[in-house]
Amino acid sequence: MSENKFSELKNDRFLRALQRQPVDMTPVWMMRQAGRYLPEYRATRAKAGDFMSVCKNAELACEVTLQPLERYELDAAILFSDILTIPDAMGLGLYFETGEGPKFKKTVRTEADVLALPQPDVAVDLDYVMNAVTTIRSALGGRVPLIGFSGSPWTLATYMVEGGSSKDFRTLKRMMYQQPEVLHLLLDKLAVCVTNYLNEQIRSGAQAVQIFDTWGGALSTPAYEAFSLQYMRKIVSGLIKEHDGRKVPSIVFTKNGAQWIEQIADCGADCVGLDWTVEIGDIRQRIGDKVALQGNMDPSALYGSEATIRAEVKRVLDGFGDGDGHVFNLGHGIHLDVPPENAKIFVDAVHELSAR
Amino acid sequence: MSENKFSELKNDRFLRALQRQPVDMTPVWMMRQAGRYLPEYRATRAKAGDFMSVCKNAELACEVTLQPLERYELDAAILFSDILTIPDAMGLGLYFETGEGPKFKKTVRTEADVLALPQPDVAVDLDYVMNAVTTIRSALGGRVPLIGFSGSPWTLATYMVEGGSSKDFRTLKRMMYQQPEVLHLLLDKLAVCVTNYLNEQIRSGAQAVQIFDTWGGALSTPAYEAFSLQYMRKIVSGLIKEHDGRKVPSIVFTKNGAQWIEQIADCGADCVGLDWTVEIGDIRQRIGDKVALQGNMDPSALYGSEATIRAEVKRVLDGFGDGDGHVFNLGHGIHLDVPPENAKIFVDAVHELSAR
Numbered sequence: 001m002s003e004n005k006f007s008e009l010k011n012d013r014f015l016r017a018l019q020r021q022p023v024d025m026t027p028v029w030m031m032r033q034a035g036r037y038l039p040e041y042r043a044t045r046a047k048a049g050d051f052m053s054v055c056k057n058a059e060l061a062c063e064v065t066l067q068p069l070e071r072y073e074l075d076a077a078i079l080f081s082d083i084l085t086i087p088d089a090m091g092l093g094l095y096f097e098t099g100e101g102p103k104f105k106k107t108v109r110t111e112a113d114v115l116a117l118p119q120p121d122v123a124v125d126l127d128y129v130m131n132a133v134t135t136i137r138s139a140l141g142g143r144v145p146l147i148g149f150s151g152s153p154w155t156l157a158t159y160m161v162e163g164g165s166s167k168d169f170r171t172l173k174r175m176m177y178q179q180p181e182v183l184h185l186l187l188d189k190l191a192v193c194v195t196n197y198l199n200e201q202i203r204s205g206a207q208a209v210q211i212f213d214t215w216g217g218a219l220s221t222p223a224y225e226a227f228s229l230q231y232m233r234k235i236v237s238g239l240i241k242e243h244d245g246r247k248v249p250s251i252v253f254t255k256n257g258a259q260w261i262e263q264i265a266d267c268g269a270d271c272v273g274l275d276w277t278v279e280i281g282d283i284r285q286r287i288g289d290k291v292a293l294q295g296n297m298d299p300s301a302l303y304g305s306e307a308t309i310r311a312e313v314k315r316v317l318d319g320f321g322d323g324d325g326h327v328f329n330l331g332h333g334i335h336l337d338v339p340p341e342n343a344k345i346f347v348d349a350v351h352e353l354s355a356r
Numbered sequence: 357m358s359e360n361k362f363s364e365l366k367n368d369r370f371l372r373a374l375q376r377q378p379v380d381m382t383p384v385w386m387m388r389q390a391g392r393y394l395p396e397y398r399a400t401r402a403k404a405g406d407f408m409s410v411c412k413n414a415e416l417a418c419e420v421t422l423q424p425l426e427r428y429e430l431d432a433a434i435l436f437s438d439i440l441t442i443p444d445a446m447g448l449g450l451y452f453e454t455g456e457g458p459k460f461k462k463t464v465r466t467e468a469d470v471l472a473l474p475q476p477d478v479a480v481d482l483d484y485v486m487n488a489v490t491t492i493r494s495a496l497g498g499r500v501p502l503i504g505f506s507g508s509p510w511t512l513a514t515y516m517v518e519g520g521s522s523k524d525f526r527t528l529k530r531m532m533y534q535q536p537e538v539l540h541l542l543l544d545k546l547a548v549c550v551t552n553y554l555n556e557q558i559r560s561g562a563q564a565v566q567i568f569d570t571w572g573g574a575l576s577t578p579a580y581e582a583f584s585l586q587y588m589r590k591i592v593s594g595l596i597k598e599h600d601g602r603k604v605p606s607i608v609f610t611k612n613g614a615q616w617i618e619q620i621a622d623c624g625a626d627c628v629g630l631d632w633t634v635e636i637g638d639i640r641q642r643i644g645d646k647v648a649l650q651g652n653m654d655p656s657a658l659y660g661s662e663a664t665i666r667a668e669v670k671r672v673l674d675g676f677g678d679g680d681g682h683v684f685n686l687g688h689g690i691h692l693d694v695p696p697e698n699a700k701i702f703v704d705a706v707h708e709l710s711a712r
Contacts, residue, residue: 170691173656177664217612220632220654220687222671256573256612259634276576278615298576300529308533315578331576335526 006205007142014076015145018208018249018271018292020325026317026354027075028347029147032333033068034080038340040067051096055081061132062139069143071340072347076144076208079136079201081129083151083212086193087160089120103164108157109171111179114186120193122200129197130204137205148206150197152213152254153190153235154228157183169218176227183227191231195238202240202248210251210273211235217256224260229267236268251294255332258283265291276331281319292325297346299330302338306345313349328354362561363498370432371501374564374605374627374648376681382673382710383431384703385503388689389424390436394696396423407452411437417488418495425499427696428703432500432564435492435557437485439507439568442549443516445476459520464513465527467535470542476549478556485553486560493561504562506553508569508610509546509591510584513539525574532583539583547587551594558596558604566607566629567591573612580616585623592624607650611688614639621647632687637675648681653702655686658694662701669705684710 009015013027035041044064048054055061061080069077084102088094093105108114123130137146159165161172175183198209216228232252239250252264253273264272265287272287274280274295284293301312313328320326328350334343365371369383391397400420404410411417421436440458444450449461464470479486493502515521517528531539554565572584588608595606608620609629620628621643628643630636630651640649657668669684676682684706690699 168656168688168691170656170659170693173654174659177657177660217633221635223654224633256633259614277573277580277612279577282615298529298579300524300526301533303526303530304533332524335524337526 006137007140009142009145009207011075011144014327015208015247015249017325017327018251019247020289020292022324022356024356025351026326026328028328028350029074029076029078030068030330030334030343030346031078033072033074033078033343034064035334036336037334037338037343038067038071052082052094055085055132056128058128058131058135062135065132065136066139068343069140072344073351074144074347076147077136077140078147078210079129079133079149079206081132081149083149083155083214084159085126085129086120086150086190086197087156089122089125090117090160090193092160101165102159104160107163107171108160108186109175111182111185114182114189117186117189119189122193122196126197126200130200133201133204133206137207145207146205147208147210147251148198148201148204149210149212150194152211152216152228152252153187153194153231154216154219155212155214156190156194157186158215160186169215176223180226187227187231191234195235198235199238199240202243206248207243207246208249208251209239210253211269213252213254213257216254221260224254224257225263228254229260229263232269233267249292251327253294261287271325271327273329274331279319280316280326281321284320289323289325292327293320294327294329296329296331299332299335299338302330302334302342302346304342309342309345310349310353313346314353317350317354362493363496365498365501365563367431367500370683371564371603371605373681373683374607375603376645376648378680378712380712381707382682382684384684384706385430385432385434386424386686386690386699386702387434389428389430389434389699390420391690392692393690393694393699394423394427408438408450411441411488412484414484414487414491418491421488421492422495424699425496428700429707430500430703432503433492433496434503434566435485435489435505435562437488437505439505439511439570440515441482441485442476442506442546442553443512445478445481446473446516446549448516457521458515460516463519463527464516464542465531467538467541470538470545473542473545475545478549478552482553482556486556489557489560489562493563501563502561503564503566503607504554504557504560505566505568506550506557508567508572508584508608509543509550509587510572510575511568511570512546512550513542514571516542525571532579536582543583543587547590551591554591555594555596558599562604563599563602564605564607565595566609567625569608569610569613572610577616580610580613581619584610585616585619588625589623605648607683609650617643627681627683629685630687635675636672636682637677640676645679645681648683649676650683650685652685652687655688655691655694658686658690658698658702660698665698665701666705666709669702670709673706673710 249270252269271292276298605626627648632654
């Protein structure tokens, strides 16, 4: 597969900012920008039946990926998919119960469970993801770059071991403190798979990739290094760095992880995502211009008035300050009950208030 | 009420450490030390019927408060109660649904709701708490000091506005960004009540007090100052500082709040609690010896072997380093499925490994 089959990229603000190159205005996208806050998304999902049916159908995944781009001047699109496709491909049986989040039919709790997990052939077993990537990239026609993504090994492990969402990861933590070697075996397997998965997304058309470490912030400092960051470092070092003549930047995002920002900034990724609980200016002071920073407005600020939203955008822009390497985003996914018009105020404010 | 009615304090390690005075060994207690991991607690609770019936009966509250002291060489007892007694006294109707955590029959979402909230007379409306404090203090016979506590205004507001537990506090955050003045009205009312509540606990026999800000870490930096820390500062400044000739130290604990440690250390409290996601040594470097530090072992480390638990205890002790002002604790409440014998290993290890 060659880059030539896709249209030339017209808006490279996002890719430039990830590489800390000058831009005319700060690029912006929103985590979960294709989602339930949009009535057109809810319509597609209703048509498909459920969430995973949208993910598994390239045309529908493409449709919802493009929906927010029709409304807002976003600088990137992100593949519509779920972070739990990998454990599903490993045979755990992903399903969703209304109001309860993701669940697995099978859990992974013993050494035998880990050893029995197959290493998926990502091009085959996750072909629906790759089809979606290629379909979306083609449909984008070069408007903005397409972001591929995966959950981090630690974050995937939380769901695989607990069997679903969890408040304090007691089963996984028990494994971590009782049988760390079993957990390492699992994380190692996952790191290999995530690397293959992201590289296959890149070969299929993804122009940047993000690793979501949603639950790394639940760890102590040495445990974060040993059980989460170490594996993300391995993944990043195994990523395709250039594809069809263009650099493919990577983003690592550990929610509640800013206490480890120096170590994360050294993991090899081009950009580090920040949640809204830290000041982006403080973080930049701590790590300098080693990596680009992505974030970090409180998603709940989108409940506010136009004046409130604009003031929050300005606060984050001013916090980052002058210089290159800022990708504007929310500090977490957009809430499902945000009025769509507020997202427009947000995106427009980022561009207007950051225009060089 | 006079101190004279109570026995003289035999073990003042905890109170001394809170004031950064020398101790023979590091004092230790565990958040939620009276709780479901103990079979004797489960027996008392079964006898009482439910959780709030234990809280509201001074004899039973005393019984469960003392249970962990019978098993472990703890250096403090903590009042058995709930952080939501104040909103309950304000008429919101606290109840517990099995497996779902606390709920309120009424919520607080409008200015009218806030204005309608009565300011409780804590000595009368929360007399069951004060009776429990006095009963426990008497029963302790001076063995160890008794800690009183309250939720922080922000943390109480999360439950009052959401009507129970919440993942991302969307209703409260909407209020914060849309009607900050209404939220301030609520927080102000709560701050007055928490101050009165803690002072009445002190008059009733509490020898130190802790403010639990469980959900302050969900805020952005300016919002944390405006909506959580500001009110804790007001409370601390209004606390009785000495009672019957002895200093009454205060502890402030914001989970996931270490990014604001400098500001928290300046709030007037004697001690700052830390969760397990930060290194206590790094924190001490940042703030020096301005306040005592409480924490901060991962509660999940208690799932480990004796060797693992002892190694974690040593790591935290070494992290704090030499000098005074360390109260050892878990970084959050002990998990309900920890084997009771592991808590003994933990408590004994703190004393043994820290003996001067």
